[in-house]
Amino acid sequence: MQNIRLRFAPSPTGALHIGGVRTALYNYLLARKFNGTFILRIEDTDQTRYVPGAEDYIVEALQWCGIVPDEGPGFGGEYGPYRQSDRKDIYAKYAKELVASGNAYYAFDTPEELNAKRAQSAEGDHSVWKYDSHTRMSMRNSLTMPAAEVEQLLADKTPYTVRLKVPANDEVIIQDRVRGEVIFQTNELDDKVMLKADGMPTYHLANIIDDHLMQITHVIRGEEWLSSTAHHVLLYRAFGWEDTMPEFAHLPLILKPAPESFINKNNLAELAERFTGDLMQKHGDTPGLKEDSTLKAITQLFQDKASLSSRLKVKDKEPEDKKVLKTYLKDSLYGKLSKRDGDRLGMPVFPLSWEGETEADSFLGFREAGFLPAAVVNFLAFLGWNPGTEQEIFSLDELIEAFDLEKISKSGARFDYDKARWYNQQYLLQMPAAELPPLVRPIIEAHGHQPEADYLEGFCDLMKERAVLLTDFWTGGYYFFEPIRDYDDVNIRKRYKPERRPLFENFIGQLDELSNFDAVHTKEAAHTFMEETGLKFGDVLPILRLGLAGTMQGPDVFRMMELMGKETVVTRLREGLNYFDNLINS
RNA sequence: GGCCCGUUCGUCUAGGGGUUAGGACGCAGGAUUUUCAUUCCUGAAACACGGGUUCGAUUCCCGUACGGGCUACCA
Numbered sequence: 001m002q003n004i005r006l007r008f009a010p011s012p013t014g015a016l017h018i019g020g021v022r023t024a025l026y027n028y029l030l031a032r033k034f035n036g037t038f039i040l041r042i043e044d045t046d047q048t049r050y051v052p053g054a055e056d057y058i059v060e061a062l063q064w065c066g067i068v069p070d071e072g073p074g075f076g077g078e079y080g081p082y083r084q085s086d087r088k089d090i091y092a093k094y095a096k097e098l099v100a101s102g103n104a105y106y107a108f109d110t111p112e113e114l115n116a117k118r119a120q121s122a123e124g125d126h127s128v129w130k131y132d133s134h135t136r137m138s139m140r141n142s143l144t145m146p147a148a149e150v151e152q153l154l155a156d157k158t159p160y161t162v163r164l165k166v167p168a169n170d171e172v173i174i175q176d177r178v179r180g181e182v183i184f185q186t187n188e189l190d191d192k193v194m195l196k197a198d199g200m201p202t203y204h205l206a207n208i209i210d211d212h213l214m215q216i217t218h219v220i221r222g223e224e225w226l227s228s229t230a231h232h233v234l235l236y237r238a239f240g241w242e243d244t245m246p247e248f249a250h251l252p253l254i255l256k257p258a259p260e261s262f263i264n265k266n267n268l269a270e271l272a273e274r275f276t277g278d279l280m281q282k283h284g285d286t287p288g289l290k291e292d293s294t295l296k297a298i299t300q301l302f303q304d305k306a307s308l309s310s311r312l313k314v315k316d317k318e319p320e321d322k323k324v325l326k327t328y329l330k331d332s333l334y335g336k337l338s339k340r341d342g343d344r345l346g347m348p349v350f351p352l353s354w355e356g357e358t359e360a361d362s363f364l365g366f367r368e369a370g371f372l373p374a375a376v377v378n379f380l381a382f383l384g385w386n387p388g389t390e391q392e393i394f395s396l397d398e399l400i401e402a403f404d405l406e407k408i409s410k411s412g413a414r415f416d417y418d419k420a421r422w423y424n425q426q427y428l429l430q431m432p433a434a435e436l437p438p439l440v441r442p443i444i445e446a447h448g449h450q451p452e453a454d455y456l457e458g459f460c461d462l463m464k465e466r467a468v469l470l471t472d473f474w475t476g477g478y479y480f481f482e483p484i485r486d487y488d489d490v491n492i493r494k495r496y497k498p499e500r501r502p503l504f505e506n507f508i509g510q511l512d513e514l515s516n517f518d519a520v521h522t523k524e525a526a527h528t529f530m531e532e533t534g535l536k537f538g539d540v541l542p543i544l545r546l547g548l549a550g551t552m553q554g555p556d557v558f559r560m561m562e563l564m565g566k567e568t569v570v571t572r573l574r575e576g577l578n579y580f581d582n583l584i585n586s
Numbered sequence: 587g588g589c590c591c592g593u594u595c596g597u598c599u600a601g602g603g604g605u606u607a608g609g610a611c612g613c614a615g616g617a618u619u620u621u622c623a624u625u626c627c628u629g630a631a632a633c634a635c636g637g638g639u640u641c642g643a644u645u646c647c648c649g650u651a652c653g654g655g656c657u658a659c660c661a
Binding site for chain 2: 009010011013043045046048049107109110111114115118122126127128130159161163176179182183184185188189190192193195196197198200202203204207222223224225226227228230250252253255257258260261309334335336379382383384386388389390392409410411412413414415416418419420421422423425429463464465466467476491536537538539540541542544545546551552553554555556557
């Protein structure tokens with residue numbers, strides 16, 4: 001394979017969702033593996049869906065993951081421009097060529113007329129009306145109208161589209177690198193719009209022209225494109241480019257996580273509430289749909305999660321509100337992972353946070369949730385691909401080495417947030433000591449603390465095997481930087497014996513006397529203390545831990561003391577004893 | 587509804603005509619530990635169903651069921 005060229009072609013309609021990142025990754029991996037070129041192309045042909053900032057977001061997200069384009073807007077390259085809106089003239093020219101060669105035609109039907117057709121058909125036999133080889137001769141287009149009239153309409157600037165004239169009674173055979181042979185009958189294919197009334201091309205036209213002009217050799221994209229690939233092949237044929245047509249590989253979709261995996265006793269109520277709120281917001285005007293009964297119904301469905309999917313089947317004779325409820329739940333619990341799922345399920349589905357116009361349009365990213373890019377990349381790579389070995393941890397370079405189109409699986413992969421967390425933990429655990437503090441520092445600083453380098457280093461060393469996400473360094477270790485906020489009252493009641501207070505005060509005094517406060521010496525002091533008093537580890541250590549951190553969870557007590565330093569330790573322990581007594585006496 | 591794609595533990599998956607169907611996440615139990623975590627050990631857990639083909643099918647073929655995608659002047 002020589003000089004392979006692959007592209008990632010997102011559309012800047014908002015934040016790039018994690019499935020898009022995986023598509024980009026696979027394209028990148030294959031390009032790198034064979035010393036090819038990875039291209040970023042911005043597909044902004046839908047002016048109505050354009051979102052400012054989305055393109056910057058896409059670039060930043062890719063860079064964060066280490067997926068850097070060789071060519072693209074802002075990255076240079078010989079095949080630009082790489083933004084489709086800058087290539088409008090090219091598409092118009094080719095569209096005209098398509099009409100001239102008899103492979104496309106002008107269509108003057110208005111969107112309203114088309115919608116009416118579809119509505120009419122839907123009422124009849126449930127079939128869907130299509131603009132295709134069976135119906136095109138009864139529509140208003142350059143195939144049915146006299147040439148002079150068409151010329152006149154064009155000259156009058158009547159809005160028109162250009163549609164592909166799909167040949168009848170033919171077959172399109174696609175050799176997909178993931179799925180093998182896929183066959184489509186052209187009679188089933190509609191005459192897709194190539195050029196819209198606003199002069200912009202549709203995805204179908206633009207992507208074929210650009211892939212050809214940019215000499216793309218492999219198209220790796222999501223399975224949602226498989227159905228329209230037949231049209232794309234037809235276009236290559238129409239342009240006479242079939243012999244240089246790229247290879248196709250359609251990736252399995254990333255699906256929503258299995259309900260069984262995220263519905264559990266702890267979050268059931270919260271989850272049910274979130275779903276109810278979302279449902280009411282969307283369908284609140286449905287007759288009979290009441291918030292309290294809906295919440296009850298959803299809670300009940302979630303409780304019996306084993307039979308969830310079968311209980312969401314909609315029956316014809318059910319009342320409208322029930323149908324709405326079931327349809328909503330089915331759509332939001334199953335199927336492909338979507339933007340909203342992150343909020344509903346309480347997990348990130350975007351690489352980076354996105355600030356939308358409203359809060360409902362803003363999303364938390366993996367980066368802000370405390371994930372390392374390498375972990376996200378590793379996790380994503382394994383969602384739909386597997387090297388066939390038992391190795392789980394792969395650096396980007398190792399992924400490039402191991403990646404192989406033939407190993408991509410065919411069936412959709414459920415998004416597994418726990419697995420993502422596990423990957424992150426593994427990367428944290430493996431990380432060389434020097435690399436961690438720079439990553440943790442911003443999190444600590446965001447909470448208003450400027451730790452000394454040594455202190456931060458020691459802190460990271462103590463916390464690293466207790467953290468899954470970078471943000472855990474703060475949530476699990478904030479007390480190294482500021483006073484204790486929450487004491488674990490349950491454990492204090494269980495462990496603290498007020499009559500031992502004088503003993504502990506004594507011990508604190510002994511600690512205060514120590515000239516060397518390292519872990520070895522404080523431990524020694526504790527041993528002496530226990531020998532003198534007859535107390536056991538289990539009597540002493542929990543008290544110290546609770547006094548120092550407020551919680552039973554945390555690093556080795558003596559190492560904690562060493563890092564905090566004598567002054568803090570002594571003060572905290574004294575304050576702790578006061579708190580314990582107050583608690584017991586209250 | 588039509589077209590297309592898929593189906594191995596709850597999840598990600600390996601495997602492949604004869605295997606004790608392998609690994610990982612998660613879960614349960616145990617060891618270590620002053621706690622939590624790490625680490626280690628153990629366990630429960632899968633070839634959707636029905637027909638073929640075959641000496642033999644989870645593996646090949648065909649159906650069914652189920653899941654998914656598409657069905658826009660969106661990408």
